[in-house]
Structure formats: structure tokens, C-alpha cells
Amino acid sequence: MYPKINVLALAAHPDDIEISISGIMLKHKAAGMRTGIIDLTRGELGTRGSAEIRQQESEKASAILQLDVRENLGLKDGFFQEDEESLLAVIKVIRKYKPDILLMNAETDRHPDHGRAHQLVKRAAFLSGLLKIKTEDQGVLLESWRPANMYSYIQDYYLEPDIVIDVTEFWEKRMQSLLAYSSQFYNPDSNEAQTPISNEGFMKHLEGRSHQLGRLINCDHGEGLKKVRPIGVNLLTDLS
DSSP states (O other): OOOOSEEEESSTTTHHHHTHHHHHHHHHHHTOEEEEEEEEEEEESSSSOOOOHHHHHHHHHHHHTTEEEEEEEOOTTOOOOSSSSHHHHHHHHHHHHOEEEEOOSSSSOHHHHHHHHHHHHHHHHHHHHHHHOEEEETTTTTTOOOOOOOEEESSSSSSOSSEEOOOOOGGGHHHHHHHTTTSSSSTTTOOOOOOOTTHHHOOOOOOOOHHHHHHHHHTTOEEEEESOOOOOOSSSSGGO
16 A cells, blocks of 8 residues: 655654755665655744745655655654654554664754654654554554664764765765755845854855765765664675
């Protein structure tokens, strides 16, 4: 009934994925995998733009990323909690799309929603595997599911990565997906208040971060992930 998604990324706000790991999403899509994004909120408390504008921008970014699915759960920006209602909403999308790999916000970051989203998604991923929790969608009972691997992405605060992925080939396109959110970033003609991501230096910061991570694995542009639980491999040679 629903497409199985190989790599499913969850985010507190529209644009979290595009800022942090859009290169990773593009690379896995190019490798023939199904990819998707679930935004927890509409970003309605954002200083610039509006929820309606963010939705339009999200649709543009999704087309650039060639996503197989994107949903917005409509939780309250700034106020969502790790409560039963929110947990069940996340459990439902995990069970619908049965991801092999689940990506989530940073465990700690400048924006408190990011750390709260991390805890919410991590807990929901565990609960999603419990048979006695029942969830339905359009009258269809959803089977229990637990992702094989889970990672968090690096956001505003620098965190030492456990994995760095070479996204050099996809850097230009990943920046196109980010710039789809034109309301949020530098625009000298805008009269809206400035934010930490709307100043002229933010894009330089992102590029510098990508070079910093890429240098660790001898490439031009890298994006980093942190493990949420131990990474299992058969042989050390499975890790390049």
C-alpha cells in the first residue's frame, strides 16, 4: 500500500534536512534507493516567511531531491513534546514506510526543537517495533517495524562525526535544494528581521563545514553523521 523507503529522514522543521544532509539524500537516491523526508512541524514560528511559504519551498526542494515521499506531521513548532500523541504520529510513519535507515536531528543543538526531535524519534523508533502497540492508517492495521540502522545528523553545533560521506558530486545540487527556501536565507532586498541563518556568511559557513568534514576522508565536500546505536558489520573491511 505504501512504498518502502530505504532512507527516511525526520526533521523538526522544513529545511533541517536540506541544510544538513541533502547531499546524503541525493547520493542514496542516485544509488537507486527510495528516499523520503518527514517534517515534524511546519516551521510556523520561524522569524522569516510563513508556514504557507515554507510549504511551497519544501515542495520545490523535494522535487530537486527527487524524494519518493515527503510528509508533514503538523506538530506544534516550538511546543511539541515527547508525549503519546507525538510518539504515535512518528510510529505511524515509521511503520508506513518501513525504512532500513532512519536519520534524525542532532541530539543537542542551538535550537531546542532539534534535541527534542532527536529524543522523540529515537524513542518512537523503539516503540514502533513493539507488537502490542496498535496503529492504523485509513483503516489498515500497520505492522510493527524497527529500522536496521539509525543515525543523527550534525546541525548548528559542531559534533565529531562517526561517519563522513563524500557528497562532492552532489554539492551543487544539494545547495540548489537548500536555496529553494529563499525566505529563510540571505536576501539583501528583504525587510524581514535577520536570523542566524539569514546572514550573508551562513552559506560560507556551510561550505567551510563541508570542506572540514571532507578533509577527514580526503574529498572536497563531506556530510557527517553520528551513530545512535552501535554499528554492526561482518568484517572490518566492510568499512572503507
